[in-house]
Amino acid sequence: MPPYIRRSLIALSIDDPKLADKAFDSWADAIVLDIVKDSAQDWQQTLKAQMPAAITAASRGGAEVFVRLNAQTAYAELEATVFVGLTGVVFVGVAEASELSLACAKIDELERERGIPQGTLEVDLEITTAQGVWNSLEIARASSRLGTMAINEQVLYQNLDIPFEDTLEVEPIEFIKGQLITVATAVNGQAQGMSYPLCITQKEADEATLKKAILRARDTGFKGALCAYPSWVKHCNEGFRPSADEVEYYKEVRTVFAEGLKRGLASVPLNGKMIDVPVDLRAEVYLEWADRVALRDQQKIRAHQPVQAVT
């Protein structure tokens, strides 16, 4: 069961004059705000002035809102960007657990200062270096705030000196992805990511290709993905969840297995398959997951409904 229903994320710049419209129209589960540091001005003051409105604008369509910060300059960037309404912070390039611990100490302080309930701000990670991969478990254990982990594959490929080619029949970082998924799950978080080769080509793929890639990502263990294009959002929302067929099947599994238990059986056949306790447990998880997705979709639909004038 994914801890978070966060199937689709889309990155938007806080400087984008159409931020509110793009976020609203995207139907993404989450918006990741990218900051712009204007060196000609006091960038911290500028960001402090921009962030509250940007958070409100990004959340108008019911999306969770995150801000993406550089782990190496996190302390100063946190000061300028953490405000009420933010769901969490995405740290890019954390290489050691101590970096995350320091950043989280600053978050503790900012929560107290800015009226954010203590301990509620989530911390997510974008791994970009070999060191971050190697130390991923220690990093993930460094904060109870950890929510999701992802790989910024464009940057990691450069760091590992892997050429950007999708000609290989195997995925170059397949085992790194496996590591990330198990690490994130081990600390009660979840991993976000797209399958190979779309994860590196970032092509605006046709619908069939995209659906297949998302299914593969889901079945590898990813619970959602950062969408390279707004067109990916719809398919990620539909793909990173149990399908309608799976829901129907697992409903039948639960019914058939419950009847079998009443008859004193530990396993029962269904369409040529054996249904036993593990299958029933999986059915329970999938159906609960589907229910939570439905609730999340209803939240977003409500957020998209026109606000009625108060008379």
Place this chain on the structure above:
Amino acid sequence: MTANKNSRRSWLIVPADQADALTSVQPQGADVIVLDLEYSVPPKNKESARAGLSAQIAQLAAASAQVFVRVDRATRWADVRAAIGRGLTGIVLPSPEEPADIVEIDALITELEKARGVEVGSTEIVLMLESAKSFWNADTLGRASSRITAMGVGRIDLSMMLGAVPQNEFRLYRFLMTRTLVAARMLGKQPLGAFWRPGSRGGLASVADTLRAAREARLLGFSGCVCAVAEQVEPVHVGFV
């Protein structure tokens, strides 16, 4: 035959007891010549191979080759004593398992460098990871000496230890390659390895299969590999671009 640390694509293994082979390998243009004291030398020839090592190194160095000596883990102290001297670029150390293995060799090299008029610290160490423990400790092994410039994935000992039959698909190999790559890149070392396929590896690998193994290794992030025979040098150079 010259190559800097960043362009060492081909590491050609030459048995140290076959001095005649040296004249034939030089024209092949390997980036690195690895004089071998390990498996390619029969036990009865090891002593004479060690005795002739300095002359071979001098001969190759005179031709501007980068020369390494691959030592045998069981006789590494004697092998290192025979190898250290002017003209030697470094030592290939197979199957280190604990940092202490490397620290010990580092200290011996330092002692020999001082005694033999070699710039202290100039002799490199290349680690070949060949055991389950060595892959697990790859980061601490890589940090054990400032002499370490490259880390490679071994195969024969590894497949024996992990239970895979070398002639078949070694399914764990890509996982081990990834672990080596991540450790090496994290520490700023050159990752060495090739994506060899069943039935066509080691001295048996054809030119076409060597090219494929090198090209695929490059696409997996590696930048060089060991060549068992001179004919593999050219395809390795083509593959690792």
